Amino acid sequence: MTSETIVKGRILGFGTSPFVDRPQDAARLHDALVISDGRIAAVGEWDRLRAAHPAAAVADHGEQLVLAGFVDAHAHYPQTAIIASWGKRLIDWLNTYTFPEESRFGDPDYAAAIATRYFDLTLAHGTTTTCSFCTIHPESADAYFAEAQRRGQRVIGGKTCMDRNAPDGLRDDAQSAYDDSRALLQRWHGTDRIGYAITPRFTPTSTPEQLAALGALWAEHPDCLMQTHLSEQTDEIEWVRSLYPSARDYLDTYEMHGLLGANGLYGHAIHLEPRERDRLRETGAALVHCPTSNTFIGSGLFDMAGLMAEGQRVGLATDTGGGSSFSMLRTMAAAYEIAQLRGMALHPAQLLWLATAGSAAALHLEDRIGIIAPGMEADLVALNLSSTPAIAQRAGRANDIWEAVFPTIMMGDDRAIAQVWINGQARLA
Numbered sequence: 001m002t003s004e005t006i007v008k009g010r011i012l013g014f015g016t017s018p019f020v021d022r023p024q025d026a027a028r029l030h031d032a033l034v035i036s037d038g039r040i041a042a043v044g045e046w047d048r049l050r051a052a053h054p055a056a057a058v059a060d061h062g063e064q065l066v067l068a069g070f071v072d073a074h075a076h077y078p079q080t081a082i083i084a085s086w087g088k089r090l091i092d093w094l095n096t097y098t099f100p101e102e103s104r105f106g107d108p109d110y111a112a113a114i115a116t117r118y119f120d121l122t123l124a125h126g127t128t129t130t131c132s133f134c135t136i137h138p139e140s141a142d143a144y145f146a147e148a149q150r151r152g153q154r155v156i157g158g159k160t161c162m163d164r165n166a167p168d169g170l171r172d173d174a175q176s177a178y179d180d181s182r183a184l185l186q187r188w189h190g191t192d193r194i195g196y197a198i199t200p201r202f203t204p205t206s207t208p209e210q211l212a213a214l215g216a217l218w219a220e221h222p223d224c225l226m227q228t229h230l231s232e233q234t235d236e237i238e239w240v241r242s243l244y245p246s247a248r249d250y251l252d253t254y255e256m257h258g259l260l261g262a263n264g265l266y267g268h269a270i271h272l273e274p275r276e277r278d279r280l281r282e283t284g285a286a287l288v289h290c291p292t293s294n295t296f297i298g299s300g301l302f303d304m305a306g307l308m309a310e311g312q313r314v315g316l317a318t319d320t321g322g323g324s325s326f327s328m329l330r331t332m333a334a335a336y337e338i339a340q341l342r343g344m345a346l347h348p349a350q351l352l353w354l355a356t357a358g359s360a361a362a363l364h365l366e367d368r369i370g371i372i373a374p375g376m377e378a379d380l381v382a383l384n385l386s387s388t389p390a391i392a393q394r395a396g397r398a399n400d401i402w403e404a405v406f407p408t409i410m411m412g413d414d415r416a417i418a419q420v421w422i423n424g425q426a427r428l429a
């Protein structure tokens, strides 16, 4: 007989998008869900579910808020050890901190140690799915996928490709980037819960030949994702313009090489031209908002209101270690603050949706994770909404669920994570 668990608590799901419908109407509160064989089997009222599943074990989470596990749609696991490095903007930050650290990942033991540390840290922060860049070394991708596989996690990742404007030891070439990426995607894509993303780092670090080779690889494997960076800082955009004087804009440098499509993920996407916005929307590509990174490296203010209003597909991400946190709670807080600076107050339901269903949809995983509904994979998180004295005293004044959860969004960290389930298995003490 399959073992079943009923999770009892304040279960928060979404019937629709809180950017389309009124946020309060998009959300659904239940008081129990049933996990069976790693999936959500039922969601609803405790009395009815208990009666229908009398033999199920019960995990009683009381007043805790249970939602889909957080989905981090853009991260760099190899930057775990250099997170919060001081004083640089993007290009200097890459050269000073990132590239020297990424040079170490040709060593499979080092890559495995950091992959383990990264998944320990992200899980402790309630993140159940990550989409990560690796380094140029195939070993770094093998380490990331092997660790995720060991933990049964649904992840996406890819070997980062760079064949110029990077130091010795951190450059591949057009052919080896194609060959190594192809071998990795053949080894990992669709294995257990793993998906492969073809990963040119960004236009400045790839020759036209490399971008074209990766565009060709994507055309041969269109079910893979493709992840890169787009229009993060104004200096970077100027650099791209000087490298590609004939391109219409930054996005065009990808588009002209076959690197624009519905399965494309474009990190940051802050300083977009109208043509770029049109093309991203027309193709159904995903923009990934990385708010702690955008403030930490000083990149700019993502136009959440405008992009959502025009119907873009948007995910949310830490961008660890350009981002200054492993926490999707902290990331939601930064998204809130950036939206405020642009005149929009994101509703708590919108923030939670972005960190779960929105990011899952950006990764084209919306039929598997990110939503609490029967048939979905049981990757869940339980939040203690009174995890510190400061949060507890504010939550104690709450008049509704949104006032109760907002202090945790704004002030919470890993102490708020009461439990995490991966594929139906409880993972924290």
Ligand code: GUN
Residues within 6 Å of the ligand: 076, 090, 094, 098, 201, 202, 229, 232, 293, 319, 322, 323
């Ligand atoms: N652009 C190219 N590479 C990177 C990176 O590692 N982090 C960030 N934030 N931006 C990038």
Ligand code: ZN
Residues within 6 Å of the ligand: 074, 075, 076, 229, 267, 319, 322
């Ligand atoms: Zn990034």
